[in-house]
Amino acid sequence: MAKVLLKGNEALAEAALAAGCRFYSGYPITPQTEILEYLSWRMEDVGGEFIQAESELAGINMVLGAAAAGARALTTSSGPGFSLKQEGISYLVAADLPAVIVDVMRIGTGLGDISQGQGDYWQLTRGGGHGDYRTLVLAPDSVQENADMMAEAFDLAEKYRHPVLIASDAAIGQMIEAVEIPEFIEHDIDKFDWTIKGCKKGTEQRKIQNIYYTHPDYETYLADKYAEMEEQEQRYENIQVEDAELVLVAYGISSRVCREAVEAARAEGLKLGLIRPVTLWPFPVKAFEEAKAAKAFLTVEMNILGQMVDDVKLATCGKYPVDHYGSIFEIPEYDGIIEKAKEMLKKGEV
Amino acid sequence: MRLVAPETVTFTESGFCPGCGHGLAVRLIAEVMEEMGLSEKLLTIVDVACGSLNIDSWRFDTIMAAHGRPIATAVGVKKVRPENPVMAYIGDGAAYSIGLAETMHTALRNDNVVTVVINNSLYGMTGGQCAPTSLPGQITTSTPRGKDTKKAGMPFRVEEAFTGFDIAYLARGSMADARGMIQSKKYLQKAFEKHMNGEGFCLVELLSACPTNLNITPVKSVERIKNDMIPYFPLGEFKDKKEEE
Structure with a gap:
């Protein structure tokens, strides 16, 4: 067709x-x-x-x-x-x-x-x-x-x-x-x-x-x-996760912005990656096995409370900092996501 | 009256109380189905209340639907299997309280399903609380000083609310005695005939005894139908579309 x-x-x-x-x-x-x-x-x-x-x-x-x-x-x-x-x-x-x-x-x-x-x-x-x-x-x-x-x-x-x-x-x-x-x-x-x-x-x-x-x-x-x-039934899409220092986790409309963020960040030397859960339940825990170089994870969601953060913490057995970049009035911008990622890496949070 | 119940009446695990009207309604429906040759085709949807026990009382393919939603569920079934007779079997609480919107809009659309409403003037399964059909002054577990009609309104009369809709059939029968049973069976038969002719929404209300929750004997419970309920809930056919035309 x-x-x-x-x-x-x-x-x-x-x-x-x-x-x-x-x-x-x-x-x-x-x-x-x-x-x-x-x-x-x-x-x-x-x-x-x-x-x-x-x-x-x-x-x-x-x-x-x-x-x-x-x-x-x-x-x-x-x-x-x-x-x-x-x-x-x-x-x-x-x-x-x-x-x-x-x-x-x-x-x-x-x-x-x-x-x-x-x-x-x-x-x-x-x-x-x-x-x-x-x-x-x-x-x-x-x-x-x-x-x-x-x-x-x-x-x-x-x-x-x-x-x-x-x-x-x-x-x-x-x-x-x-x-x-x-x-x-x-x-x-x-x-x-x-x-x-x-x-x-x-x-x-x-x-x-x-x-x-x-x-x-x-x-x-x-x-x-x-x-x-x-x-x-875990389904996911991993985008440049293997060598990523910081891995974004996002689904739906937010994940589309995160793709841009990964590309733009890598153009300036910042190794971002993206795990996109395609099934939200079961949460794709298997996707995180590939994140071998990760120092931290950042969920990008259009909500205030960071509803997916707990699932990422569980998927990574609580070993890494997990933060949330939320935006509720507008779809998040990729430069804001990159800035937040840089802050997380700089702060020594990781 | 027949002495032997149709083989579709199984009562393998019936939990009905002595003197309860549900068993009578099961039998009437099963007889009508057998006589009309529909026993192997009927699809039924029961509510979660006392009538839910019918899933183990008859041998018809049956869904136990959410409280107040069997008529909506029946509409879904009928759309998928238009050749089968489809019946929602519910109490007065489901039909006239929590599920009134579903009852009313199914009538408004004149969807082709049969609805049998067992009216015992209270909530049976939860232990006898006040229902929209409870009589003025009726003592229930949620009106221990008697139903105050200034607060709770007069008993809900389906014929007053539904005869304005373009539906196929609306009738009320009694299960208090043999005469009432024979009449009620005729109403059910007519409803299913109209249903099989594709005429639309048919509702038959049956006045039923609930000695357990009224805390009276089975005999007094059927006397109450005749003496106290029928004055508020008159028997008869209130809508019969083809006859009107």
Whole structure:
């Protein structure tokens, strides 16, 4: 398929259809609304079902029903709306149901504002709802990745029978770039035996409920499931990490600025590198093995509290200084990042 | 009335209290499904409250959905499997309190799902708190001095709220005696017929006994339906789209 110019949100929506998604229900909220608007007409074109739900609560619970019935089901939101979906995500996890939920992150707590942000990291990676769970989280850094990650997200969701989150942001969602939409694939709603379809006489009834009630070895099953995800699904991109004295750690829109920072710093002799987590959970601990020359790590995130710092400290076993370069009102500038890196190296912090 | 329950009624692990109405509703639904030849096709969505026990009471493919959300979940199921009959089975708390928005917007869209609401005038699973359907003066664990309608309002009457919507069917039956059961079964049958014809949203409310939480005997509990509940919750069909047309 040839490249086309699309907004990140639209590319994500079209790629969901390409991945065989035929059910969407969501609620408008900036900056993800283009996904809903695009699918409001495009879903019909491909013979799928689109519902503008009365709330995020209804939206996520419609997705739960569609997933239980065998569809590749999607819902999308941002910040406040994503919070409302957390109960439903917890129920999806509890019942071993695959689905894809996108958070096009916006800035701030409470209502916040509609511009880009990366303040939902904790909510995305710690299990934002009640209970004892985590979900796989993919973090695209471009319109192309918005498109490429949809099929991967649905595949992973089905592989583990577990919801998969996509951590996009307002910048990635709103920017227009050239993108190649992946080939369309067919999804068969009868692909799995466990989906509800009607119980024939003499056959076993299908029950979609918290597997806590029914699984004969619940604790081991869950421990193994999460361990396998942590071992098998770490994804990352390392950029000039091997000889870097200071390694930046950033995902999504911030990682794009960090690429520039690495290049500019190296032009003036400062050895910066970049670890870009592509999965936020599992956190790509393996990426840090390559950082053999590192003296310190600096996360670059669009939040105030440095939400990823703890994960970097854990990944490096607390052996190195880890600091945070935060910017919430604007996307961080690369020269500010370089300055902060120089300060860290000069201070003798390292 | 039949003496032998349909084979889809399993009650393998039913935890219903003696005198509870849920078992009667299970049986009515199972009979209607068998008689309509839909037993192998029905997909059900139950709420997390007492009705959730039905996942082990009947042999239909079933989802146990979040509290108040079974109708939304049912809509998702029906869109994916339009050939199957799809039923949400919920209590009055789910339908008229926490899930009222879902009930109302499913009615507004006239989505083609059947909703069975078991109205026992209280929250059963959590131990008998005040519900939107609790009667004036009703003693509950959250209205120990009696429900004060000045604070909590009058009992929620689904027919007053929903007949203005362009829905396929709305009826209320009683499970207090044989006559009520026969009538209720007819309502359920009609709802499923309309559902299979693709006519849209069908809601059947069934007045049900809850002796445990009312702290009265099963016999008194069904008498209460007739003497105290029906005056507030009249029986009958309130919306029947095809007949109206």
